[in-house]
Amino acid sequence: MTATAARSGLIACSLCGLLNARPHRHAGMKLRCARCGSVLYLRKPHSVERCWALLIAAYVLYLPANLLPVLETAKLGERQWDTIMSGVLQLLHDGAWPLALVILIASICVPFAKLSSLTFLLVSVRSGSPADRVLRARLHRLLNFIGRWSLVDIYVGGLLVGLVRFEPVAVISPGPGAIAFGAVVVLTMLASQSFDPRLLWDAGGQDIRG
Amino acid sequence: MLACPECDLLQLAPARPVRLGTVECVRCGATISRTAPCSLELTLAFAVAAAVAFAIANVFPIMTLELQGRTTSETLLGMSAVLQEAGMASVAALVFVTIVLMPALEIAALLYLLGPLAIGRVPPRMALAARLLAFVKPWAMTEVLLLGALVSIGRLETVARVHLGAAFWSMAALMFLFAIIDSVFDPIEPWSRAEALRQVRGIAVPFAPPA
Numbered sequence: 001m002t003a004t005a006a007r008s009g010l011i012a013c014s015l016c017g018l019l020n021a022r023p024h025r026h027a028g029m030k031l032r033c034a035r036c037g038s039v040l041y042l043r044k045p046h047s048v049e050r051c052w053a054l055l056i057a058a059y060v061l062y063l064p065a066n067l068l069p070v071l072e073t074a075k076l077g078e079r080q081w082d083t084i085m086s087g088v089l090q091l092l093h094d095g096a097w098p099l100a101l102v103i104l105i106a107s108i109c110v111p112f113a114k115l116s117s118l119t120f121l122l123v124s125v126r127s128g129s130p131a132d133r134v135l136r137a138r139l140h141r142l143l144n145f146i147g148r149w150s151l152v153d154i155y156v157g158g159l160l161v162g163l164v165r166f167e168p169v170a171v172i173s174p175g176p177g178a179i180a181f182g183a184v185v186v187l188t189m190l191a192s193q194s195f196d197p198r199l200l201w202d203a204g205g206q207d208i209r210g
Numbered sequence: 211m212l213a214c215p216e217c218d219l220l221q222l223a224p225a226r227p228v229r230l231g232t233v234e235c236v237r238c239g240a241t242i243s244r245t246a247p248c249s250l251e252l253t254l255a256f257a258v259a260a261a262v263a264f265a266i267a268n269v270f271p272i273m274t275l276e277l278q279g280r281t282t283s284e285t286l287l288g289m290s291a292v293l294q295e296a297g298m299a300s301v302a303a304l305v306f307v308t309i310v311l312m313p314a315l316e317i318a319a320l321l322y323l324l325g326p327l328a329i330g331r332v333p334p335r336m337a338l339a340a341r342l343l344a345f346v347k348p349w350a351m352t353e354v355l356l357l358g359a360l361v362s363i364g365r366l367e368t369v370a371r372v373h374l375g376a377a378f379w380s381m382a383a384l385m386f387l388f389a390i391i392d393s394v395f396d397p398i399e400p401w402s403r404a405e406a407l408r409q410v411r412g413i414a415v416p417f418a419p420p421a
Contacts (some may be wrong), residue, residue, distance in 0.1 A: 018401070
């Protein structure tokens with residue numbers, strides 16, 4: 001048995017880190033940290049349920065994010081709609097492969113990797129298997145770190161829309177796909193924040209009772 | 211004694227950290243605390259610098275585009291205004307929140323939390339400021355915007371002349387300042403500092419020279 005705070009009758013404050021003693025019976029009662037007054041939780045409340053809900057919402061919006069156009073380019077009356085993927089292909093066609101690579105990784109690989117990894121983490125917590133826990137903990141840390149980079153396409157869109165306003169020669173405007181894409185990024189960030197990595201280590205779940 | 215915030219393992223903080231400046235959990239490898247000397251004062255100094263860089267970034271244009279004698283320029287706030295005008299209120303809000311509001315709140319919370327502590331006072335509503343700081347942190351995306359600006363330059367360079375503005379460079383500075391703050395600041399330190407200050411106050415007796 002390893003000594004975790006939960007098994008030792010302690011709760012670590014998520015804000016100031018203080019180890020608080022946990023009274024034996026506190027059902028329904030809110031515990032507060034002795035040092036900073038934050039509400040104490042043994043584990044993030046309803047972590048798995050919240051994470052699933054946000055993740056499913058992200059899956060639903062993933063389709064319109066990739067299928068609807070994110071940018072509209074109008075050059076001398078000629079209009080062209082671009083989805084994320086067609087934007088990447090356009091960049092490749094223009095020979096700008098480093099830019100194509102950045103957008104491909106940030107807008108296509110990262111969101112997909114986030115959705116599938118979070119699903120994997122949630123399923124693996126449910127089965128409670130102790131295999132590869134260090135790797136899974138690292139995966140979760142990586143997810144929290146890389147999620148933000150997906151927004152790069154939104155910023156590129158925002159800058160292009162603001163800068164390319166040379167009517168009637170060239171005008172760029174945003175498309176509805178940008179809304180769905182932004183929502184996917186925000187939802188997956190919220191989902192990975194609401195996932196409590198300590199659940200990976202609570203094999204069998206005996207820690208979280210009481 | 212500390213509990214790992216990511217796997218709940220109880221462990222004693224080592225006297226000398228294995229990796230310079232950080233104490234990592236022996237089981238899962240999460241960062242438990244940071245141990246840079248004078249981390250509170252260092253963080254405060256970099257937060258002041260970040261406030262200056264952020265102010266500059268909001269006033270000047272990020273870049274200017276020149277095409278057939280006409281120019282357009284873009285500022286941080288202008289970016290969300292343009293998206294708003296284009297009927298993308300939610301995207302505009304996302305851009306405003308992640309590149310203006312959240313970095314501003316992060317800097318403000320750092321200054322409010324650490325400024326008084328550095329001169330030996332405990333700021334009122336300290337927990338609120340600390341909670342705000344922890345909440346805001348993942349949503350401030352200065353470095354992502356900078357990458358976005360670089361990609362836009364690459365896309366526009368072939369068709370028009372691009373001039374980088376002062377906001378671009380101050381955002382670059384801000385990115386480094388935030389990175390330094392992240393690697394130096396220990397979120398637990400303000401609390402141990404405040405605790406020590408309260409104890410000193412509690413037992414302080416005015417010095418009275420013997421008659």
